[in-house]
Amino acid sequence: DQQVKQNSPSLSVQEGRISILNCDYTNSMFDYFLWYKKYPAEGPTFLISISSIKDKNEDGRFTVFLNKSAKHLSLHIVPSQPGDSAVYFCAANIQGAQKLVFGQGTRLTINP
Amino acid sequence: NAGVTQTPKFQVLKTGQSMTLQCAQDMNHEYMSWYRQDPGMGLRLIHYSVGAGITDQGEVPNGYNVSRSTTEDFPLRLLSAAPSQTSVYFCASSLAGTGTLSYTFGSGTRLTVV
Numbered sequence: 001d002q003q004v005k006q007n008s009p010s011l012s013v014q015e016g017r018i019s020i021l022n023c024d025y026t027n028s029m030f031d032y033f034l035w036y037k038k039y040p041a042e043g044p045t046f047l048i049s050i051s052s053i054k055d056k057n058e059d060g061r062f063t064v065f066l067n068k069s070a071k072h073l074s075l076h077i078v079p080s081q082p083g084d085s086a087v088y089f090c091a092a093n094i095q096g097a098q099k100l101v102f103g104q105g106t107r108l109t110i111n112p
Numbered sequence: 113n114a115g116v117t118q119t120p121k122f123q124v125l126k127t128g129q130s131m132t133l134q135c136a137q138d139m140n141h142e143y144m145s146w147y148r149q150d151p152g153m154g155l156r157l158i159h160y161s162v163g164a165g166i167t168d169q170g171e172v173p174n175g176y177n178v179s180r181s182t183t184e185d186f187p188l189r190l191l192s193a194a195p196s197q198t199s200v201y202f203c204a205s206s207l208a209g210t211g212t213l214s215y216t217f218g219s220g221t222r223l224t225v226v
Binding site: 042051091 | 147
């Protein structure tokens with residue numbers, strides 16, 4: 001039973017435009033949601049997180065939105081740059097534990 | 113500032129062999145964990161530790177052992193490797209504070225069991 005889902009395996013966006021990556025979850029016992037970026041042959045790199053008590057968090061070009069009623073979160077990247085091409089993972093932390101549950105990932109390609 | 117260091121980066125094992133994947137962190141994080149990543153899937157939790165001397169199972173613990181004798185180190189042991197354990201393994205350390213949560217991952221160990 002997949003508790004965290006990224007339904008889009010891939011996304012292609014033109015350089016300079018907005019990239020929107022989506023994530024859905026089924027468990028209400030998550031206290032933090034995190035986004036990671038991963039290049040081939042490297043470990044995941046932390047991008048941004050949001051507490052379950054907030055609905056928005058912003059850091060530079062990256063903004064994460066959390067819609068608790070819909071159990072949905074999204075990552076917005078504005079403007080998109082070629083270096084943003086990577087696989088993006090959504091992850092949720094189980095409340096009261098240091099345990100992450102990951103989505104399957106979305107491969108983002110930024111086209112010049 | 114090394115962060116989380118994993119060794120080796122690559123390993124090929126024969127079925128039935130044993131080995132230990134090493135993980136060390138220099139950030140004084142209490143929490144450490146091991147994940148595996150398989151093609152088309154997200155990372156899945158194998159084992160985790162909330163501090164020295166304390167470990168627990170994650171989602172996919174079978175075939176793996178861990179121990180945590182120091183804050184810095186969290187080795188993952190494969191007692192009898194199987195082809196199903198072919199995967200990329202990531203170690204992470206984490207720190208929770210008021211209103212924040214941060215995980216740092218190592219660069220991974222790519223393991224092939226033949």
